[in-house]
Amino acid sequence: MIDIKRRSALIVVDMQNDFLPGGALPVAEGDQIIDGINELARKFYNKDKIVIFSQDWHPEGHASFASSHEGKNPGNPIEGVPGIGPVLWPDHCVQNTYGAEINERIEKKYGIAIIQKGTNPNIDSYSAFFENDKKTKTGLTDLLREKRIKNVYVCGLALDYCCFYTAMDAKSEGFNVFFIKNLTKGIDIPVKNIQNSLDSMTSAGIEIIEV
Ligand SMILES: [Zn+2]
Structure with a gap:
């Protein structure tokens, strides 16, 4: 296990039932990272480290759903x-449904906040920092600054969407990522999206690590 830097936040992205096997928009093997995330979150449960969860939280009929677009x-x-x-996308993470709940095996007691995103019916939000319009903030940056966080660690689902955009925005907001x-x-749609995402993050100065 890595040595976690002081003043660090772990962002656990979208570990929700709909993104896990059996859900509406399942990420293959998504359940296999649950134990590792819990183990790491426990290490962040410390006076100069914090854990934050993000939660995709769409109203019914969200514009990111294929069902909202004719044909x-x-x-x-x-x-x-x-x-x-x-x-x-298929309909997923509709507010107040089982699919939108953070999976019960994730130990939420380690978290100080759940950042909900994708609540605007007309805009999607892959990042836990900004909606996809790149303007509307979720409040995560302010929360991290208030907690004097310098380092952001990103894990969760899916690698090439919500984790990728969360990491890129964390970097552009001035954190070490x-x-x-x-x-x-990852989902890997379109083809090679996972590798392209990893390459883009490396180019942006984000450190790709394993724990
Ligand atoms: Zn979504």
Whole structure:
């Protein structure tokens, strides 16, 4: 296990039932990272370290759902709709449903906050920092600054969407960012999206690590 730097936050992204095997938008093997995330979260449960969970939290009929667009299916590309895409998704993480709940095996007691995202019906939010319009803030930056956090560690689901955008925004917000590759799993849509995401993060100065 790595030595975690002081003044660090662990962001556990979207460990929700719909993103796990059996859910509406399952990430293959997503359940295999649960124990490792709990073990790491326990180490962040410390006076100069914090754990924060993010939760995809859509109203019914959200614009990121293929079902909201005439003639479209999940996985179809979508262009020209600001804040949505590059592909459409099945209905998932609808507010107050079982699918939207953070999985019961995740030890939420270690967290100080749950950041909900994707609540605007017309804009998606892959990042836990900003909605996809890159303007609307979730409040996560302010929370981290208030807690005097300098280092952000990212894990959870899915590698090439919500984890990727969360890590990139953490970096652009001025934090040192560590991306925990073995505590995340990807969707890989479109093809090679996982490798491209890892390459983009490395180029941006994010450290890809394993714990
Ligand atoms: Zn979503």
